[in-house]
Amino acid sequence: MAPDDQPAPPLRRRGARMRSAVLAATVDVLAEHGLAGTTVGAVARAAGVHETSVYRGWRTRENLILEALAEQLDAAVPLPDTGRVRDDLVTYFGALARLLATPQGEALLRLSAERDDTLPDHRLAYWSDRLDRGAVMVARAVERGELPPDTDPGLVIEALAGPLFTRALISGAPLDATLAPRLVDLVLGGASAPKPGA
Template sequence: MNAEHARPVGRGAKVRAAVHAATLAELAEKGYATLTVDGVAQRAGVHKTTVYRRWKDRESLVVDALAGHVAADIPIPDTGTFETDLRALARALVRMMTAASARALLAAVFSDAARLSEVAEVRRQIFDDRLRRAEPVVTRAVSRGELPAGTDAAEVIRSLAAPVYLRLLMTVEPVDEAVADQAVRVTLAAARAGAFSPTGLSAPGPLVVHG
C-alpha cells in the first residue's frame, strides 16, 4: 500500500500515537539508518504530509516517539509488606517488558539510533523514570522497619530489574513470572541483609553456634 494513499487513522492524539508506534516498529525492524518518513507513514496509515506537519525530519520524529514513553504510567503496589510489593512490582515489570510495544521500545533505544545524543538522553530518562517511580516500594519498607535504615532504593530496584533486562537484551532467554519471582528472592535476601545500606550490613542478629 502506497503511503500517499494510506487510510487516515484520525486526528490529534490518535495520529500521534499511531505514528509513534509505527516509528518504534520501523526502528526495531530496520534500524535507524534505513528508517524513512515514508515507511513510518505507510505503517501508521497516514499521509507523509501529515507526519511532516508535526515533525520536521526523521530525527525529531524518533526522539519524540521515544520521549513519549518516558512518562508511561507504572502501577506502584502498596500491599502492606515489602515482599508482596516487590513480587507485584517484578511481575508487572515482566508483563510490561514482554509486551510487543515494550519490545519495540527496547529495540529502538538500543538500535543504531542511539548514536544520536538526543536518543541517548531519552534512553537515560526512560530508565531513570522507571527507577524513580518504583522507589516508594523501598522507602515504605524502610519506614515500616522491614529493611535497614539508609537502604538505597534505586539499587534495590536495579537488583530486581537486572535479571529481566539481562534476559531481554543479552541472553535472549524467555522471561516469565518464574524469572520475576527468582529476582524477588535474591533482591529480598540481599536487601534484608543490608547489602544496599551504607554499611553493607544489617543490624546484628542473635549469634548461632553450630556444634
C-alpha cells in the same frame, strides 16, 4: 466495509486519536524494522496519516521514537501500590519480564542500548527516570517501616531490573514467570538467609 463505515480520511484524524495511532505505529515499525528503519515516512504510512502531520506533532524522528517508547513501557508496566513491598516488586518486575519477552519489548530495550548520536542523552535520561520511579516502591516500604531506614532504593531496583535486561540483551536466558518472584525473594531476603519457604 460499507461506504458509510469508512474511517475518516487521514487528515481528519486529529488530536488524541491521531497521536495514539502514530505512537502505536511507531512501536510496530520499531519492532519490525529497528531503529534505522523507523523513518517518519514509514511511521506515517503505517498509521495512515500524512508525514506532515507527524512532523507537526513531533518535529523530529527522535522525539517520536522516544515518546512511543515511553508510552509503551509505562502502559505495560504500571507502578503498583499494594502496601506490601514484595507484592509491589513481584507485580512490577513480573510485568517488566513479560514486556521484555515480547518482540516489541526486546526491540525497545535494544533500541535504548544502541549507540546513535542523535539520541543518547534522551535515552539515558529515559531509563534513569524509569529506574528512579521504580525506586518509589522501595522508598514507600522504608517509610512504612517494612524495610530498614538505610536501604538504598535505587540499588534494590537495579538488582531486580539488571538481570531482566541482561537476559533480554545479553545472555538470552528465558524471561519466565518464576524469574521475578525468585529475584525479589533473593534481593529482599538475601542469599545468606534461609529462604522463607525452605
